[in-house]
Amino acid sequence: MKSKITAENLNLSFGTKHILKNINVEFPEKKVTALIGPSGCGKSTLLRCFNRMHDLYPDAKISGKIALDGQDLYQKGIEVTSIRRRIGMVFQKANPFPKSIYENIAYGLKINNLPVNHSIVQKALEEAYLWDEVKDDLKKPATRLSGGQQQRLCIARTVALRPEVILMDEPCSALDPISTLKIEELILKLKEQYTIVIVTHNMQQAQRLADKTVFMYLGEKMEEGDTEQIFNNPKNEITQNYIRGHFG
Template sequence: MESTESEPADDHGTSVTARGKDAGGDGATAGPARTILEARDLNVYYGEEQALRDVDIEIPEKGVTAVIGPSGCGKSTFLRCINRMNDLVDAARVEGELLFDGKNVYDDDVDPVALRRKIGMVFQQPNPFPKSIRDNVAYGLKVQGEDVDEETIHQALERAALLEEIDGRLDESGLELSGGQQQRLCIARAIAPDPDVLLMDEPASALDPVATSKIEDLIEDLAEEYTVVIVTHNMQQAARISDKTAVFLTGGELVEFGNTEKIFENPDHDRVEDYITGKFG
């Protein structure tokens, strides 16, 4: 398929230039990363309605994988399958396999609470607890029976690029922080137990451009240590920060998955090209 001459646009009409972290640079090519998450013939139903259809995907460890697609295409459903958040929805039914480090997370002997210690999640709206900043970060550790010390709390806040801004204020309520700071506090809470994977469901969609830029910089930094899977409705954001991109389209179908640069500049499927260029909503 020939690349389109015009660049895709984001929600504000700004052109999208795909670069991904594996694009550009000196052209050096690293070897293939180990697969840490894999879906095999994954189907998800909410009652009689099918939300995901025959999804097969292999997500490499570390780096950023973006999940894009129109509203209602199953992006968030896929994300919530990874750490079994859909278990909390009575009508949800999952068929097929979803492997984390080679183990099907839906096997009977998998403890969902222990799984979520290894696969953390950050939601669209910042949701700090009405507790101190310190207690917010420590919450996940305490729930899982882990020891909590100041070094662990400071380390999580530092990794979340928040420590410097709130140093000396750890006893203040997390609700007193700005929206962007609250989201980074939630990220600190998610990474305090030192997970392997960090799931993010549109983590910057409720934030202003300055806060969004800080979150994007943080995501790229976190990808040095963690596997980050981010759902975003903003194609420009996906092009800026991700290494791999998965495109879900209407009907819960994963239509294409590959290097971000290729997905945005020369996709294999007409439907993906139509979506990227705005011909398909």
């Protein structure tokens, strides 16, 4: 199984606080990997390392290597914008731009100097399972969509850029069960084209979606493996206790 994105001996500190401790992990190409673990264990922090979100924090200090197809994403001279085009991010809370549905897709393309036309916008909305719901209202403000629709619009905005990896930070945590089901169906479809890493607190969701699961605890990777193995036969006692609901 080919690894698309990897971290080797990754450490991250904010000021004097050591958040991620010697992380070694691989995410396989065109598969879904779930990051699980209790709140505050470093899941979202790890996710944000992959598209260099921590560059925005002056007290962040990072060491080790993060690579996409073997290329070090932190090497000198590499453009952060090009990384973020190749590695898209969907956040916990939908964050549509205060623009029309159409312009939400078009704007992301424009700022990345990519061509914009109706068929490209339509394709992105179709891929996000949203086109049939909005095709007659493309000029409507995106903020008037339901929460689930807004999240799918943010996914459409991401896939319009044709990234290679999509990072998802608890994309369903603010959604109702029906919207969650639609996003899950969408994720399973998207993995045919994209490598997906999802942070989730929902153990059932991880089992439904993920080919591989990584369990984190107190800033360390405790265990990784096929999802079935992690949930049915974890090797680590802490993993076992977490999955059985003893803490978290």
